[in-house]
Amino acid sequence: MAAKNTLALAGLMCGAFVVGTDFTGALLLVPSIETEFSADITTTQWVLNIYALTFAMFMVSGGRLGDLRGHRRVMLVGFAIFIASSFACYMAPSIEVLIAARAIQGVGAALIWPCMLAKGATVLEDNGGLGMGLVLAGVTSGNVIGPLISGAVVSFGDWRLFFLVNSVIGLISLTIVALLLEREHPEDVHESIDFLGIAVLSGSVLSLLVALDQGGNWGWQASPTLALFGASLALLVLFPFAERRANDPLLPLDMLRNRGFVIALCANGLNVPTLFIAFLYFPQFMTKTLGWTVMEASIGMTPLMVLLAVGSVLAGVLYKDFGAKRLLIAGYALSTLACVLVIFLRPGWGYDGLLPVLILIGFGATLTVTTSGAAAVGSVHPSRTGLAGGLSFMAHLVCGAVGVAVATALMFSISAATLARELTAAGISLSLADQRTLTGTNPDSPEAKSVLSALSPEQSDTVSQILMDAFAAGLSSAFWCALIPAAIGLVLMFALDEAKLEAPKSG
Secondary structure (H helix, E strand, C coil): CHHHHHHHHHHHHHHHHHHHHHHHHHHHHHHHHHHHHCCCHHHHHHHHHHHHHHHHHCHHHHHHHHHHHCHHHHHHHHHHHHHHHHHHHHHCCCHHHHHHHHHHHHHHHHHHHHHHHHHHHHCCCCCHHHHHHHHHHHHHHHHHHHHHHHHHHHHCCCCCHHHHHHHHHHHHHHHHHHHHCCCCCCCCCCCCCCHHHHHHHHHHHHHHHHHHHHHHHHCCCCHHHHHHHHHHHHHHHHHHHHHHHCCCCCCCHHHHCCHHHHHHHHHHHHCHHHHHHHHHHHHHHHHHCCCCCHHHHHHHCHHHHHHHHHHHHHHHHHHHHHHHHHHHHHHHHHHHHHHHHHHCCCHHHHHHHHHHHHHHHHHHHHHHHHHHHHHHHHCCCHHHHHHHHHHHHHHHHHHHHHHHHHHHHHHHHHHHHHHHHHHHHHCCCCCHHHHHHHHHCCCCCHHHHHHHHCCCHHHHHHHHHHHHHHHHHHHHHHCHHHHHHHHHHHHHHHCCCHHHHCCCCCC
16 A cells, blocks of 8 residues: 555656646746747736636636546546647747647646645545645655756757647656546535636636736726726625525635634745745846846756755655644744845845845745645545645635735835936936836846946946845845735744644534
8 A cells, every 4th residue: 555655646746746847947938938929028927927827716626626526537637738738838829829828727737736735635644744745845846847947948949848848747747647546436426516606716816816917017006907906806705695605615614614724724825925026036136136147047046946845845744743833833933034134135145145045935935835735635524625725725826926916016116216216326317218127127138238238338337236236125125025924924823723723523
């Protein structure tokens, strides 16, 4: 039995790996995609954002379908969708087709991931924490290797090869899962699917994430932004009424009355902004202030990625012996300290100043994400583990998106203000449009180079130094958006009653 479980976990880890590559690997493809399709960043950003949006939107649906129809079966369907859409990305003749294929990729991943979490937490009957940790180690390994794969294919001159590699790895994963994972017999195969609840909740999440993603471009008080926030709130208010009319609701009310499950969701969400903001801005710190190339920056992030993978296994091993409360307190304490260090980080400290932060965030994130994920799945009846896994990861994505949206708004406002102030002090006059270009793009971009080339060499050097100072000031401000929820989470974890994390005896 032990050998069979080990092989099954290997299959789950392989599947998690291919899902993980898409989170980080596509980041390095954007410049090449822009060049081939002659698209601007406001369009190409959807190559990244639409995947995350559909992933989050269908996460709960994927988990619920796994509970009702069998996690193995839904995973296989998800892999088939993921493989086909990855190949469509490889063949995409236009940016519109590429974005559409990425949206379908997110749907496939949403069917795979919650079911994979559920199987990881239950395939080792006596140690769900270790199983969860190994699955998360697979996805974080994909996070580590993804940028290296994309960097390699870009160096070969064809960004499309990244998606071809994804198709091949996905096919291998589908084969392993089909051969090694046991078929399940869901407890209630006659239970109906709450399609109305799925539509209402998914619409609410999609509206929220689009508003957060585009609010900075449209303006937070612009009519489209406010309309999307209003639609999200209206659908969220409508959701309980839709659930009351459902024979088998998507989110049973007794789960919301399960204090252990609700606490686990909070634990999974409050620390995520730290990780997401680090993923977004640390590579930019390396390129904009340290002068590294994009490939060098991806390698510079490797300590964080490796620690996420190693820490996932470590947290899974420690879960059984130390319990959720101690691990969560330790994880939130490390993350809080990391945020404080970033707030005081200065460009002159170089990579040596960033490395301790990467280490603290790496261990802090894995101790909280792995532990809270295992706690969420372990606090519900086995018939709802897929739903719990989907809700847990949805909380993960939504809290991360909210944190990044707020941090980005603060980041650019502080950076722009610092740039304008220091330009005035230096006696250099630039239009607001040029200042926006310098604040919003990489210094090596053609647009930024065009602005700097119009200045004298001395002025160009001065502006380059000011840009470093402006970015550092913005980064320090942005991490307040990570520090505050991390500190709140630390306080909540001290108040955690670990007995509330025990699964109920009945469904």
